Amino acid sequence: GAGVSQSPRYKVAKRGQDVALRCDPISGHVSLFWYQQALGQGPEFLTYFQNEAQLDKSGLPSDRFFAERPEGSVSTLKIQRTQQEDSAVYLCASSLMAGETQYFGPGTRLLVL
Amino acid sequence: AQKITQTQPGMFVQEKEAVTLDCTYDTSDPSYGLFWYKQPSSGEMIFLIYQGSYDQQNATEGRYSLNFQKARKSANLVISASQLGDSAMYFCAMRENNAGNNRKLIWGLGTSLAVNP
Numbered sequence: 689g690a691g692v693s694q695s696p697r698y699k700v701a702k703r704g705q706d707v708a709l710r711c712d713p714i715s716g717h718v719s720l721f722w723y724q725q726a727l728g729q730g731p732e733f734l735t736y737f738q739n740e741a742q743l744d745k746s747g748l749p750s751d752r753f754f755a756e757r758p759e760g761s762v763s764t765l766k767i768q769r770t771q772q773e774d775s776a777v778y779l780c781a782s783s784l785m786a787g788e789t790q791y792f793g794p795g796t797r798l799l800v801l
Numbered sequence: 802a803q804k805i806t807q808t809q810p811g812m813f814v815q816e817k818e819a820v821t822l823d824c825t826y827d828t829s830d831p832s833y834g835l836f837w838y839k840q841p842s843s844g845e846m847i848f849l850i851y852q853g854s855y856d857q858q859n860a861t862e863g864r865y866s867l868n869f870q871k872a873r874k875s876a877n878l879v880i881s882a883s884q885l886g887d888s889a890m891y892f893c894a895m896r897e898n899n900a901g902n903n904r905k906l907i908w909g910l911g912t913s914l915a916v917n918p
Contacts, residue, residue: 730805
């Protein structure tokens with residue numbers, strides 16, 4: 689079946705612009721995660737959804753970051769007033785249930801100029 | 802605090818030989834899971850193998866095996882019969898199972914593996 693998909697794959701934004709990153713999880717997967725991966729680093733947790741409920745947003749670095757999953761499937765990560773330090777790969781992962789193996793999408797590479 | 806340590810920034814191996822990638826972890830949760838992922842230059846994080854803290858036997862998946870030493874808090878990945886396509890970054894990650902609603906993965910810094918022909 690289809691894996692996790694993310695769009696866009698690449699995004700260049702000018703500092704101060706708002707961006708929206710989309711994640712389509714594997715069909716039927718209840719849990720959805722967003723991670724941020726800076727160059728040369730391991731991923732860092734941002735936020736976690738179980739169905740439409742955002743159960744953990746402790747990793748969001750500032751109030752400029754906002755995530756939603758209104759119908760319990762597709763999720764959007766929005767970054768307002770982008771800064772250069774937001775440049776990173778944003779990875780989305782889904783799992784069948786909480787505590788199951790997480791499967792990742794190809795990521796969105798965000799470059800803020 | 803929970804932590805994953807990968808002490809090998811880069812490793813080289815000859816094609817068809819075996820290689821071990823090191824991972825140590827720190828947690829106070831008695832129930833946890835350990836994962837290895839592969840990240841090729843394309844960027845996608847590919848799941849390789851999983852080991853649960855209560856699993857009695859070391860996990861194996863094809864050419865991948867996990868050398869789990871619980872007392873030493875280590876979970877090394879062994880890749881047998883290396884192939885050129887194994888060249889990639891390899892990440893060790895941990896999930897604590899008694900962290901309430903938190904099901905996040907904690908990640909190491911990764912090891913870059915290069916397979917030489």
